[in-house]
Amino acid sequence: MAIRSRGTSNFDWVLILLYLLLVAIGWVNIYSAAFDPSTTEFASMDNLYFKQLVWIFLGFIIITFILFLDSKFFERFSSVIYIVSLLSLLLLFVFGKTISGATSWYDLGFMSLQPSEFAKAATALALAKYLSDIQTNIKTIKDQLRALAVITIPALIIIPQPDPGSALVYAAFFFPLYREGLAATYLIVVTSIATLFIFTLLYGPLFVIIGVLFSIIGFILPKLFNTYREKRNKMYIITVLIIVFIATILIIESKTLILGIFSTTLKNILLSSLMISIGYFIGLIVKGKISEKQKPKYSRFLLVLLVVAGFCYSVNYIFENVFEQRHRDRFNIVLGKQSDLSGSGYNTKQSEIAIGNGGWFGKGFLEGTQTKGKFVPEQHTDYIFSTVGEEWGFAGSILVIILFIALILRIIQLSEKQKNDFSRIYGYSIAGILFIHFAINIGMVLGLIPTVGIPLPFFSYGGSGLWGFTILLFIFIKLDGNRVNEW
Amino acid sequence: MRKLLLLFIVLTTGILFIARLFYLQIYDTSAAILSENNAVKQQFEIPQRGRIYDRNGKLLVSNQPSYDLMAIPREIKPFDTLQLCSLVNISKDELIVQLKKARKWSPRQPSPIVSKISQEEFAYLGEQMRKFEGFFIQKRSLRDYQIDFGANFLGYIQEVHQGIINDDPYYNMGDLVGRQGVEEQYESLLRGKKGIKYLQKDRFNRVIGPYKEGTLDEQPEEGKNIHLTIDAELQKYGEMLMQGKRGGIVAIEPETGEILALVAAPNYDPALMAGRDRSKNYSILDNDSIAKPLYDRALLGEYPPGSPFKALTALIALQENAIGIDDKVYCNGGMKYGSKGRNFGCHHHSSPLSLINGIAYSCNAYFGTAYLNTINKYDTPQEGITKWGEHLSSFGLGDFMGYDLPIGRPGRIPISKTYNKQYNNRYWGATATISNSIGQGEVLLTPMQMAHFTATIANRGWYYKPHIIKKIQGTDTLPKRFEEKKYTTISPEHFEPVIQGLNDVYNYGTATNLKIPDIEICGKTGTAENFIKINGKRVQLTDHSTFVAFAPKENPKIAIAVFVENGYWGFRYGGRIASVMIEKYINGEVTQKHLEDWVLTNTLDEEYAKPLSGKPFPINDGKKIVGKFLLETENKLVN
Structure with a gap:
């Protein structure tokens, strides 16, 4: 099969089609968000939508260039690309141009270039190169630390620009690491920390600690009894049913408050039983195939409880005393503990209003009142999805979400097919990066997570962003296209 | 497992987003309402x-x-x-x-x-x-x-x-x-x-x-x-006559139920309620807790109707066959009633009297008897009172009446429960309620209701609901409830003797001096005892002067009720005002200047000041002194 074909048939046309669709739909929405009825001229560089059209066409040139490069180029030059990219980030501190508070741009005269948009691709290449090296064993601490360094160095340079949003994206590299064999413990620890963090902010440390105590009690329970296999399946089902039942009651209660004055006591009892049930369920799973009684190591559980308590109280302390008010506000607004329609919450509220205004099928192209009135700040960049929501409604929004999910899943699917580790790891990296952008951006626009300024891939206005994502994706398409030539 | 983590998370995120979108776009539309609010400006043209x-x-x-x-x-x-x-x-x-x-x-x-x-x-x-x-x-x-x-x-x-x-x-x-x-x-x-x-x-x-x-x-x-339906001239004249008095005048056209005049005294200039000083003027009027100019006595004042109510007592007695037209009742300064032989007092007049003269001379004994006969016709006084109340209800009394003004009071027609409660469910007889017969006791009516029953009598037993709307631009119809003819439970033939009696009130009865040439007026004087509470004590004040009338006797054009607080004899204020109002409405001018002049020159300001003086005061032209308690309490304070 040594056909050295440069034919187009090798490129994955599903990915290319999804790319073109997203860019096209994105542009239509930028047109609407940036539309100014007083401007009659279409082809003017004063019009953001026309500029974006130019970036899109320049993007096609970049695509052609990438597809004509030798696929081995990326693997061979990954280190060089990575180092150049780090330098471009560092030089920002000297030559950078400040736009809306962040010194993340080079002024090229006719446009501004944001190197952090390209650093993602460089880091993905470098990580893929490092992990695919036969000498690298991700199971060892030493190599884990090195991989961590590859990922965090660009992130650490980006944070003080300051652009914490772009730095957050580097969390995406967790996915390739995990795929390549990073221990699951990291995942569990990270999720537990995140959960504890959020719940501490929501309900205070004491509440969380008591909750953890109850789950530990539940966790120990299955160890104290014999659990035979036939019985166990039944117990799984019963426990899940109990959890679902209690959770449903609590959710209904939180919406309607029918329990009235008894609710505090009753709710606490329900919550306690919920925690015990969840702990019991996890305990059952962890106990695995062992049927007999076990002697639980109580000291270990006590330690866990102490660590959790320490963590919760320090989170509380840091939140109250180290965080600045604007940070606290952002969290409080998303956690629903505070509503501030003029300050930090304004963007989110306006975005929610615009989306809610869409209804089933939207107000129609150029008909969104919020979009027309330019109520949503940064609507053509970070908040572009609110235009989709208002003008194309629930139907249009779902279509866009499905397109993104299809794109990411297709990348994962293709990655798994790669015969070469480098391509697979690179594929997982970009799937992770696209996912993080997608999840954080839309999560923010929908008011599900705190305001973090990162663009929606292929949608948000901006040349650097568009080109960065285009390069990211098309390097993978090129690598994938070459898969048949690997052997 | 490792291959599935990202896949799983991506799908979960997608589902979460779709759920959130559903919530924002379909389920919770408050955001959409808010959006109309801040993106769309409304400009009003009033x-x-x-x-x-x-x-x-x-x-x-x-x-x-x-x-x-x-x-x-x-x-x-x-x-x-x-x-x-x-x-x-x-x-x-x-x-x-x-x-x-x-x-x-x-x-x-x-x-x-x-x-x-x-x-x-x-x-x-x-x-x-x-x-x-x-x-x-x-x-x-x-x-x-x-x-x-x-x-x-x-x-x-x-x-x-x-x-x-x-x-x-x-x-x-x-x-x-x-x-x-x-x-x-x-x-x-x-x-x-x-x-x-x-x-x-x-x-x-x-x-x-x-x-x-x-x-x-x-x-x-x-x-x-x-x-x-208001006649501006009549209204203006009525308000002029009521200057310096408190009370109300209600005039109704019997044929249609149209309210010709609705005078509440004291009143105020409507212009006070327009312009930039509205709220200032409003609080001045609102703070006048003594004269209460904002309190529409014609619609809200519930008063014992007094003697005019006797016409209704007579009608019910006739309908119930409790008394014959020619049956005569002896009156010796009143009548003895009940087992203890209590006296139901009356003023001086010839005796015995039949129905027509009973009305003309306003004999308490006659109506006490008629009333007792009516109630006692039934096995129990409860039943009798209920039947009696049903007749009154058919006149629209004891209810808000459904006229087209936003305020009103139902008045009070006592029902058997009222007395059961008053007597703690022990036995009570018809005699306990005898004051009802002469419009005292538990019966309360508003001036509007008094004008209304007068109009119903003038019509010989039917009425339209009183209303103030005559015509609405662009439509020929009025609210349906004003076009329904209502009938009372009294047969038309019983009205003639009662109306004759009311006519004789003018011919030779209690309103002889109020005659208007060329107009056959039927009327009835009323003098209602009344009490207020001063420092928690029940104090009698000068009687209210009431008068109801309609004219002409045949094809009546106007029915009127006048109520003057503490005006003493029905004749004195009520009768004079009613007569000149009728003349004014029917002839367009007033010839009986002596009546008009008397009303215009006499005011009751002095009378109204009495209970506020803190001193004992005479009532009913000095026939009685009340208010000694005030001195006592003052002495106590000094001691």
């Missing part, structure tokens, strides 16, 4: 309020243009406060207070800053408006009163308050709404419908064009003019 005419087409209430300085707080840019203050003639502090209030109400919605700017102020202000961003002038129409009477039934218009806005989304801050009287009753007709223009705004609140090409805009609808 139509002229309908004019009000009297039954003869005389203009009572019209409009004058008025201008409000409105502000949308969040659109206000720094401006020259002193200039604005001098333009609209308010103090800087007042302006600041108003702006604060507006901001508190809503930063996005317009609020009035200065209401009712005069035409002259508006002329200057209009030129300067562009200097004050965020402010604009809203044109409204204020009432322009052509008459200085009738405030009690006209009502007034005032700025809406929060409660009204919450109840009816039609209204916005600063809108005017009718309160009291016909202004409130016919608000929806009089106000018309305001026009709305929808304008698309951007986030700087600049208007960038009509919203949806103006397809949602609504044209204003002019308010409808209405004609009232």
Whole structure:
């Protein structure tokens, strides 16, 4: 099969089609968000939508260039690309141009270039190169630390620009690491920390600690009894049913408050039983195939409880005393503990209003009142999805979400097919990066997570962003296209 | 497992997003409402309020243009406060207070800053408006009163308050709404419908064009003019006669149920309730807790009706066959009744009397007997009272009557439960309720109800519900309830003897001196005992003077009830006023000047001051001294 074909048939046309669709739909929405009825001229560089059209066409040139490069180029030059990219980030501190508070741009005269948009691709290449090296064993601490360094160095340079949003994206590299064999413990620890963090902010440390105590009690329970296999399946089902039942009651209660004055006591009892049930369920799973009684190591559980308590109280302390008010506000607004329609919450509220205004099928192209009135700040960049929501409604929004999910899943699917580790790891990296952008951006626009300024891939206005994502994706398409030539 | 983690997370995120989108876009539409609120500006065009005419087409209430300085707080840019203050003639502090209030109400919605700017102020202000961003002038129409009477039934218009806005989304801050009287009753007709223009705004609140090409805009609808049944001349005359007195006059056209005059005394000039001093004037009137000019005694005052009620007692007795027309009752300064032989007192007149003369001379004994016969016809007094009450209810008494004014009182027709309760469910006899026969005791009627039953008697047993609306612009029909003829439970033939009796009141009875030449009047005097509480003690005051009448006897044109608080004899104030009112209405002028002059020269201010003096005072022309208790309490304090 040594056909050295440069034919187009090798490129994955599903990915290319999804790319073109997203860019096209994105542009239509930028047109609407940036539309100014007083401007009659279409082809003017004063019009953001026309500029974006130019970036899109320049993007096609970049695509052609990438597809004509030798696929081995990326693997061979990954280190060089990575180092150049780090330098471009560092030089920002000297030559950078400040736009809306962040010194993340080079002024090229006719446009501004944001190197952090390209650093993602460089880091993905470098990580893929490092992990695919036969000498690298991700199971060892030493190599884990090195991989961590590859990922965090660009992130650490980006944070003080300051652009914490772009730095957050580097969390995406967790996915390739995990795929390549990073221990699951990291995942569990990270999720537990995140959960504890959020719940501490929501309900205070004491509440969380008591909750953890109850789950530990539940966790120990299955160890104290014999659990035979036939019985166990039944117990799984019963426990899940109990959890679902209690959770449903609590959710209904939180919406309607029918329990009235008894609710505090009753709710606490329900919550306690919920925690015990969840702990019991996890305990059952962890106990695995062992049927007999076990002697639980109580000291270990006590330690866990102490660590959790320490963590919760320090989170509380840091939140109250180290965080600045604007940070606290952002969290409080998303956690629903505070509503501030003029300050930090304004963007989110306006975005929610615009989306809610869409209804089933939207107000129609150029008909969104919020979009027309330019109520949503940064609507053509970070908040572009609110235009989709208002003008194309629930139907249009779902279509866009499905397109993104299809794109990411297709990348994962293709990655798994790669015969070469480098391509697979690179594929997982970009799937992770696209996912993080997608999840954080839309999560923010929908008011599900705190305001973090990162663009929606292929949608948000901006040349650097568009080109960065285009390069990211098309390097993978090129690598994938070459898969048949690997052997 | 490792291959599936990202896949799983991506799918979960997708589902979560779709759920959130469903919540925002489909389930919880409050965001959409908010959106209309901040992206679309509403511009209102407020139509002229309908004019009000009297039954003869005389203009009572019209409009004058008025201008409000409105502000949308969040659109206000720094401006020259002193200039604005001098333009609209308010103090800087007042302006600041108003702006604060507006901001508190809503930063996005317009609020009035200065209401009712005069035409002259508006002329200057209009030129300067562009200097004050965020402010604009809203044109409204204020009432322009052509008459200085009738405030009690006209009502007034005032700025809406929060409660009204919450109840009816039609209204916005600063809108005017009718309160009291016909202004409130016919608000929806009089106000018309305001026009709305929808304008698309951007986030700087600049208007960038009509919203949806103006397809949602609504044209204003002019308010409808209405004609009232009131006769302005009669009303004015009635209010003049009632000066210096408290009480009410209600005149009804029996044939139609139309209210010809609705006088409540004391009254006030309706113009006080228009213009910028409205609230100031309102509180002055509202704070007058003694004369209570805002309290419409014609509709709200529940009084013992006194002797005029005897006509009803007679009708019921005849219907129940409890007494014959020619049956005579002996009266020796009253009658003995009950097992203990208590006396039901009466004044001096010839004896014995039959029905017609009983009415003419207002004999208590006669009606006491008729009443007892009626009740005792039934096995138990409870049954008797119930039957008696049913007859009264058929006259529309004991109820709000359903006339078209927003206020009223039901009066009181006692039912058997009232007495069961009063006597703790022990036995009580018909004699315990004997005061009802002469309109004392537990019976209470409003002047409106008294005029109404008089009109029903004039009609010989049927009525239309009293109403004040005569014609609504653009329609020939009135509310259906005013076009239904209602019948009482009394057969028509029983009315003739009673009406003859009422006629003889004028011919040779208690109102002989009130005769009006050429008009056959039927009337009945009434003198009602009444009590108030002073420092927790029941004190008797001078009797109320009441009088009901209708005329002419055949084809009656007017039925009238006059009620003068503490006027003593029914003849004295009530009778005189009723007679001249009837003459005024039927002949258009008053020839009996001596009656008119007497009423105009005599006032009751002195009488009303008595219970407030803190000293013992004489009542009923000095025949009785009450108020000794006051001295006692004072002595106690001194001791």
